Amino acid sequence: MKLAPRETAAYVAKPDPARAGILLYGPDAMRVALKRQDLVAALLGPSGEAEMRLTRLAPGDLRRDPAALDSAMRAQGFFPGMRIVFIDAAPDTLAATIGAVLQTWRPEDARLVVTAGNLSKGSALRKLFEAHPNALAAAIYADPPGRAEIAAALARAGLAEVPDAAMADLTALAHALDPGDFAQFAEKLALYKLADATPLGAADIAAVAPLSTEAGIDEVLDAVADGRPERLGPTLRRLHDQGVGAVALAIAATRHFRTLHAIAAHPGGASQGIGSVRPPLFGPRRDKLLRQAQGWGAARLEEALAILIEADLSLRSGGATAPQAALIERALFRLTYLGRR
Numbered sequence: 001m002k003l004a005p006r007e008t009a010a011y012v013a014k015p016d017p018a019r020a021g022i023l024l025y026g027p028d029a030m031r032v033a034l035k036r037q038d039l040v041a042a043l044l045g046p047s048g049e050a051e052m053r054l055t056r057l058a059p060g061d062l063r064r065d066p067a068a069l070d071s072a073m074r075a076q077g078f079f080p081g082m083r084i085v086f087i088d089a090a091p092d093t094l095a096a097t098i099g100a101v102l103q104t105w106r107p108e109d110a111r112l113v114v115t116a117g118n119l120s121k122g123s124a125l126r127k128l129f130e131a132h133p134n135a136l137a138a139a140i141y142a143d144p145p146g147r148a149e150i151a152a153a154l155a156r157a158g159l160a161e162v163p164d165a166a167m168a169d170l171t172a173l174a175h176a177l178d179p180g181d182f183a184q185f186a187e188k189l190a191l192y193k194l195a196d197a198t199p200l201g202a203a204d205i206a207a208v209a210p211l212s213t214e215a216g217i218d219e220v221l222d223a224v225a226d227g228r229p230e231r232l233g234p235t236l237r238r239l240h241d242q243g244v245g246a247v248a249l250a251i252a253a254t255r256h257f258r259t260l261h262a263i264a265a266h267p268g269g270a271s272q273g274i275g276s277v278r279p280p281l282f283g284p285r286r287d288k289l290l291r292q293a294q295g296w297g298a299a300r301l302e303e304a305l306a307i308l309i310e311a312d313l314s315l316r317s318g319g320a321t322a323p324q325a326a327l328i329e330r331a332l333f334r335l336t337y338l339g340r341r
Helices: 005-013 029-044 059-064 067-074 092-103 124-131 147-157 164-176 179-192 202-208 213-225 229-241 246-264 270-276 283-317 324-338
Strands: 021-025 054-057 084-087 111-116 135-139
Touching (some): 005 147, 021 029, 029 111, 092 111, 092 124, 111 124, 147 164, 179 202, 213 229, 213 246, 246 270, 246 283, 246 324
Parallel strands (some): 084 111
16 A cells, blocks of 8 residues: 555554554655654554564575565564564565565564665565555655654654744754754754753754754855845854865855746746756745745846856966955855845
8 A cells, every 4th residue: 555645754653553564765765764763663662672572684684585584574572562574775676575474464473664765666665565455655755844743853852842933943944954963953952951941942943953064055045145144144154164165155156046047037937937947846945946036036146147157267267366265255245235236
């Protein structure tokens, strides 16, 4: 049976213990691993691993000894309770071995959890789990987490009550960070607020939130495109302290403004142009780029690209008299004020 993406988060939080098995697959190994971790914890409870009710089997071992899977599924543990057999990064070549176990599965057997990479519609593993009446196949995409997923991650870390204003900030941060990084951030934030009874606020989040290089560059580009020089200066200083080079900033800025120009210059208008961007844009990022493209317009975006190309040529020529950091900062501040006209 195929599990719809919008249903996956709810199912992982509260899985059906009567299911024989589930396949979790997707292009992002970290996102798949986190979903698998949550699913196993929901099925086994907090003491499942300590009670040795989770058995891990490597694909290589199963290729050498296919019968090991059947033995693991039918084995009896020392402790009462549900057992899980987990196969990580399973290839399509194991479909026959897994299919034989699912075909003879009994309620007293272990539950089977299988993870895999990005699988096509023709994948033997996908077809096996989607066609089985008592098994599930769930695709894990790299979409930004929804509010419910973010709230669940915070609750697991010990932050059950979050004011709406703080949740809005946390949602933006969750969209900027990888899932694993956000989970670590949530744990640090919970520790930071451990002895503090005051409501969670923006200052608490800022004190713990990481400024990754990618997130910092995005912050710079948003400050420039939104015409906010008061935000640009401090962020540039932090990136400089992190060792982010001027050429990297120039490349990122040029890419961002070329995307905005493609949106604004689309023959059908910006509303159609936003849909032509590849890879596709979704959610808040889509709305933000559309707003920026409409605010600048194609003509001013061409001016902006000319400024960036000139700065990039100066950076790469090696003959510039000013330091590289000063060259790109001057260009970015010019763009910031250009965007306010």
